[in-house]
Amino acid sequence: MSLCVLISARAEGQPGGFTSPGSKAEAGAKISIERPWMNKALSAPRRADLLLKMMTLDEKLTMVHGAAPCLEVWTPRCPLGIEGYVGYVPGNARLGIPALRLADGRAAVGNGAHDITLFPAPIAAASGWDVDIMNAFGRALGREQWMKGTNVALGPTIDVMRVPNWGRTFESYGEDPYFNRKMAVAEIRGIQSEGPIADANMYLTMNQESARFVEDSRVDERTLQEIYLPPFAAAVREGHVGTLMCAYVKTNGVYSCENQYLLMDVLRNQLGFDGWVMSDWGATHSTVASANHGLDQEMPAGEFFGDKLKKAIADGDVSIEVLDSHVRNILVPMFRQGLFDKAQTGTWKGNARSAEHDLLSRRIAEQGTVLLKNEEGILPLSAALSVAVIGKSGTVAPKVEGGGSSGANAPYVVSPLDGIRARAASGASVTSADGSDPAEAARVAAGADVAVVFAETEETEGADRPGLELPGNQDALIEAVAAANKRTIVVLNTGGPVLMPWVDRVLGVVEAWYPGQEDGNALAAILCGDVDPSAKLPVTFPRTATAIPTSLKEQWPGVDGRSIYSEGLNVGYRWYDKTETQPLFPFGFGLSYTSFRISRLVAAKGAAGRVMLKVDVKNTGKRAGAEVVQVYVAHPAANEEPPHQLRAFAKVELQPGETKTAAMTIDRQSFSIFDAATHQWVHRGGTYELLVGTSSRDLPLKSSLTLR
Numbered sequence: 197m198s199l200c201v202l203i204s205a206r207a208e209g210q211p212g213g214f215t216s217p218g219s220k221a222e223a224g225a226k227i228s229i230e231r232p233w234m235n236k237a238l239s240a241p242r243r244a245d246l247l248l249k250m251m252t253l254d255e256k257l258t259m260v261h262g263a264a265p266c267l268e269v270w271t272p273r274c275p276l277g278i279e280g281y282v283g284y285v286p287g288n289a290r291l292g293i294p295a296l297r298l299a300d301g302r303a304a305v306g307n308g309a310h311d312i313t314l315f316p317a318p319i320a321a322a323s324g325w326d327v328d329i330m331n332a333f334g335r336a337l338g339r340e341q342w343m344k345g346t347n348v349a350l351g352p353t354i355d356v357m358r359v360p361n362w363g364r365t366f367e368s369y370g371e372d373p374y375f376n377r378k379m380a381v382a383e384i385r386g387i388q389s390e391g392p393i394a395d396a397n398m399y400l401t402m403n404q405e406s407a408r409f410v411e412d413s414r415v416d417e418r419t420l421q422e423i424y425l426p427p428f429a430a431a432v433r434e435g436h437v438g439t440l441m442c443a444y445v446k447t448n449g450v451y452s453c454e455n456q457y458l459l460m461d462v463l464r465n466q467l468g469f470d471g472w473v474m475s476d477w478g479a480t481h482s483t484v485a486s487a488n489h490g491l492d493q494e495m496p497a498g499e500f501f502g503d504k505l506k507k508a509i510a511d512g513d514v515s516i517e518v519l520d521s522h523v524r525n526i527l528v529p530m531f532r533q534g535l536f537d538k539a540q541t542g543t544w545k546g547n548a549r550s551a552e553h554d555l556l557s558r559r560i561a562e563q564g565t566v567l568l569k570n571e572e573g574i575l576p577l578s579a580a581l582s583v584a585v586i587g588k589s590g591t592v593a594p595k596v597e598g599g600g601s602s603g604a605n606a607p608y609v610v611s612p613l614d615g616i617r618a619r620a621a622s623g624a625s626v627t628s629a630d631g632s633d634p635a636e637a638a639r640v641a642a643g644a645d646v647a648v649v650f651a652e653t654e655e656t657e658g659a660d661r662p663g664l665e666l667p668g669n670q671d672a673l674i675e676a677v678a679a680a681n682k683r684t685i686v687v688l689n690t691g692g693p694v695l696m697p698w699v700d701r702v703l704g705v706v707e708a709w710y711p712g713q714e715d716g717n718a719l720a721a722i723l724c725g726d727v728d729p730s731a732k733l734p735v736t737f738p739r740t741a742t743a744i745p746t747s748l749k750e751q752w753p754g755v756d757g758r759s760i761y762s763e764g765l766n767v768g769y770r771w772y773d774k775t776e777t778q779p780l781f782p783f784g785f786g787l788s789y790t791s792f793r794i795s796r797l798v799a800a801k802g803a804a805g806r807v808m809l810k811v812d813v814k815n816t817g818k819r820a821g822a823e824v825v826q827v828y829v830a831h832p833a834a835n836e837e838p839p840h841q842l843r844a845f846a847k848v849e850l851q852p853g854e855t856k857t858a859a860m861t862i863d864r865q866s867f868s869i870f871d872a873a874t875h876q877w878v879h880r881g882g883t884y885e886l887l888v889g890t891s892s893r894d895l896p897l898k899s900s901l902t903l904r
């Protein structure tokens with residue numbers, strides 16, 4: 197008899213063929229000589245040009261700012277009768293231009309919407325290290341947005357986590373530019389495949405919430421290009437994202453939404469972006485500088501791009517060609533995404549939920565839960581007869597989502613206590629304590645075979661975490677439980693890294709992030725071993741509050757409004773490796789209930805400067821599982837790069853005893869650097885090392901290649 201009731205092989209696989217809504221192209225779109233831009237056979241830029249020619253000045257101006265239908269940002273009251281959407285641009289009946297309806301959506305449709313699915317936070321989805329999971333996440337979000345009538349989905353957030361205290365860590369993917377790039381492309385493609393235009397947030401150097409409306413990120417160009425730009429570059433070039441949101445902060449003294457270098461030199465000229473840049477809500481600070489330096493659309497209203505822009509055009513401070521370019525940048529993705537051609541019947545009050553999405557939410561949570569410590573075989577819980585579930589997040593108030601524009605109305609939440617009870621065999625005992633009284637919690641823990649204690653952080657947009665400790669009395673609670681029961685497991689519901697002063701006194705640690713509505717079901721599946729944990733950390737967990745890349749006040753939260761990016765390229769694990777600092781749990785790390793062996797690394801030069809790589813992965817354990825093979829590149833010393841950097845990964849599912857060969861490709865850019873002297877990417881060549889393994893600190897296989 198064990199705690200977890202035996203179940204016959206549960207259908208893992210995909211949660212039941214998640215299909216496209218089949219948003220059918222409107223059959224009857226009239227192609228008339230008056231509206232030649234409705235001809236679907238023409239390219240999006242051509243259609244935009246044809247339409248633009250017919251627009252009056254006022255019609256153009258209407259498109260370059262929101263109409264602020266609602267009075268509050270995240271849970272809007274909407275006196276214009278345009279309900280829900282946090283942004284709205286009126287349509288144009290004369291010319292047949294559809295209205296734009298914008299809604300937040302990082303883990304669910306936000307802005308107070310009901311009848312939606314609450315998925316796990318993006319960092320949880322990313323922890324699966326599986327672009328297919330991330331794509332399914334994007335498709336589900338895109339579909340629910342579309343069903344709510346949204347045609348511009350605000351998300352994903354793709355900034356690289358620079359500061360572990362960043363209040364929006366949960367909302368993005370992690371600390372590595374290559375990793376974020378892969379996840380961003382998968383999610384954007386998913387969202388846009390279901391109807392809405394996706395909006396990549398927040399361009400650029402939006403790496404802290406402290407003083408976010410005025411903060412000035414002082415960062416050198418090489419670091420900007422090599423660390424912070426790649427996810428956005430990929431969103432544009434590989435994800436074909438329709439819109440980008442410029443950020444609140446300044447970069448090198450200039451606000452993002454009027455930053456010529458970022459918006460024109462990089463985005464338009466270097467990356468060739470042909471969609472539009474909208475401002476974050478209230479991130480526009482000027483009319484002429486913003487219009488002339490590349491901001492296309494002010495949100496949520498027209499403080500600078502309404503009457504003031506009209507006057508600036510009349511005064512000759514902004515040319516009509518500049519205005520035209522902004523309108524064109526908005527129209528091109530609208531045409532490309534089919535907004536002129538597709539009927540969209542969904543409404544804000546309509547239902548977007550489905551049983552498929554409930555299952556998908558659970559699957560993403562299961563795939564994103566990282567097993568950090570598992571000693572004496574405490575997990576899975578097969579040997580336990582009784583378990584004590586302790587802590588607020590495990591019992592009375594599960595912490596399932598982060599705050600701010602990511603916040604959403606969960607249709608239901610399965611608590612860990614309920615999830616574990618539902619999985620417990622009859623006769624097994626499940627007791628609980630909410631943790632408000634550590635002595636009572638210790639008493640309950642002492643009476644069970646195993647104690648599972650939950651701890652959480654409160655993370656939200658608008659505020660960084662002042663420290664990396666668990667807030668309140670949670671460390672003391674964990675210590676009290678661990679003292680009462682040697683067989684203690686800690687489950688973390690955090691949005692980013694936390695310190696674990698008690699780690700040596702517990703046998704198990706599980707990072708479940710903010711897991712969404714299926715919290716308890718997903719967690720019980722992991723604890724009971726129905727699902728093998730296969731997630732990996734996309735961020736480093738430090739040992740102490742000062743052993744982090746941004747420990748100086750001038751780095752974060754900054755001094756006199758400036759944050760100095762003095763760590764340069766050494767962001768995340770790069771810094772730990774460079775300074776030989778031992779992390780608590782390294783980037784890329786995560787355990788499984790089975791074991792793997794990787795061997796036989798073969799690397800060869802491919803076409804167009806690429807490197808092709810193969811490595812065998814064997815499941816050496818007794819149950820099915822999945823391993824993430826990670827490839828890091830070490831540059832020749834002359835390139836002065838961080839010690840090694842992630843450049844490829846593959847998730848491999850294996851039956852016991854099975855071996856598969858993982859094939860990966862490293863692109864040429866991975867061997868290039870940004871040359872600050874000439875302001876361009878250069879490929880200097882030399883001898884590069886490829887390091888392959890299963891975390892940034894466990895790289896047993898090596899191969900060298902000399903590239904020109």
Ligand code: BGC
Nearest residue numbers: 269282300350397476477601
């Ligand atoms: C956030 C954005 C969000 C917008 C609208 C801003 O405060 O930074 O990410 O999309 O509000 O809610």
